[in-house]
Amino acid sequence: MELNNILVVGLGQCGCRITDGFKSLNPELTPIYINSSEYDMLDCKHIRDYNKHIFNGADGSGKDINKALEFIIEDKPRLLSFLDKFSQFKYMLVVSSLGGGTGAGTLTEFCRIVKETYDIKVGVLSIMPSLTEDKLSLDNALTTLKELSSNKFLELVDSVTVANNGKVKGGNYAKINRQIVKGFSQALTLTTDSREERIDTSDLSKVFLNNKGYLSILPMPEYCDSIEESLLEARENNIFVCNSEDMECGYGAIVLNEEYNLKEVASLINSDETLFKSHDKEDPNKNMILLGGCSFPRDIINDLRTELRTRNAKKVERKLGLDDEEFDIDERKKKIMSSLSENGNSISRNRRRTNNINKILDDEDIDF
Ligand SMILES: Nc1nc2c(ncn2[C@@H]2O[C@H](COP(=O)(O)OP(=O)(O)OP(=O)(O)O)[C@@H](O)[C@H]2O)c(=O)[nH]1
Ligand SMILES: [Mg+2]
Incomplete structure (x- = not known):
């Protein structure tokens, strides 16, 4: 670019x-x-x-x-x-x-x-x-x-x-x-001047500009014992969110140092269009997998939802004075509901509590 x-x-x-x-x-x-x-x-x-x-x-x-x-x-x-x-x-x-x-x-x-x-x-x-x-x-x-x-x-x-x-x-x-x-x-x-498999500006532009969808950026570490281990470490430390297993893309580019076998890495990636690949002899720090046109990594949305639900369930419990070691939302809901119907409080108080819970749940956009 x-x-x-x-x-x-x-x-x-x-x-x-x-x-x-x-x-x-x-x-x-x-x-x-x-x-x-x-x-x-x-x-x-x-x-x-x-x-x-x-x-x-x-x-x-x-x-x-x-x-x-x-x-x-x-x-x-x-x-x-x-x-x-x-x-x-x-x-x-x-x-x-x-x-x-x-x-x-x-x-x-x-x-x-x-x-x-x-x-x-x-x-x-x-x-x-x-x-x-x-x-x-x-x-x-x-x-x-x-x-x-x-x-x-x-x-x-x-x-x-x-x-x-x-x-x-x-x-x-x-x-x-x-x-x-x-x-x-x-x-x-991420361009390279390698003679055999060069990646030039136009190649890289395709990765950035000719794909619609998610752009995965995966900086790679020094080669570990196997490609699987290297990928595991790369994913663990990556500040950019990527799909955990899915390596499908439109156009992609991989630039790795010579410890990596380019063919082996490329065989793990499924690109609809083209995968540009090259070793970079000049700059050994340029170790990266770049995939354009990926599907959106929905795991992060689920992580956010789960965190919000857990917090919400804790909030409801706090209001009811329940103490629960478990974090399963359905278990919590069952407990809350049975506590409401079993305790000997007056019906109107229970109803008020139920309304409060429903209101909290509605406020938090929780769908059980
Ligand atoms: N990585 C990083 N994250 C930041 C930084 N500053 C804020 N955040 C994140 O951004 C969120 C707050 O958003 P801001 O960008 O500060 O908010 P804003 O867009 O200015 O909106 P206002 O609420 O109107 O001030 C926090 O929840 C953090 O997650 C930063 O310098 N670096
Ligand atoms: Mg601000």
């Missing part, structure tokens, strides 16, 4: 910080910063008056994705005159968190506006909150991930990738951001 053809767009605080990191590592990239608050972007080094847009009249959303959606809808004319200044770019990488308000709440509408208005390829890099974060962040992430993984959205944009904050213990954002920026930048520049 020609880095000077790429516009990196930060939406919200996390998106703007990572965008700034992209510019620091790759001076050829052009960053722009879109947010609902100036204050959020004080630590961005490359922000200037001409490359920032603050939604009209906004001062943060307080993690409210609906409020953020209102910002972008109402501010569309101003946003478009800002974006017009950058209409020469061929590829846009939109970066946003999934757990906040501004970035998550404007992400899908932003992509829709851009695709409707400009002839440009759009890739999305979104940041999933750690499962230990507050409930509102997880709720926002669940809602936004449902949108991102819908066929409607995957057909609209050209690729979607998710990075997972939960992969770095302690949630050190500076460290996470460095890993994300380094890995994605390596993917963007």
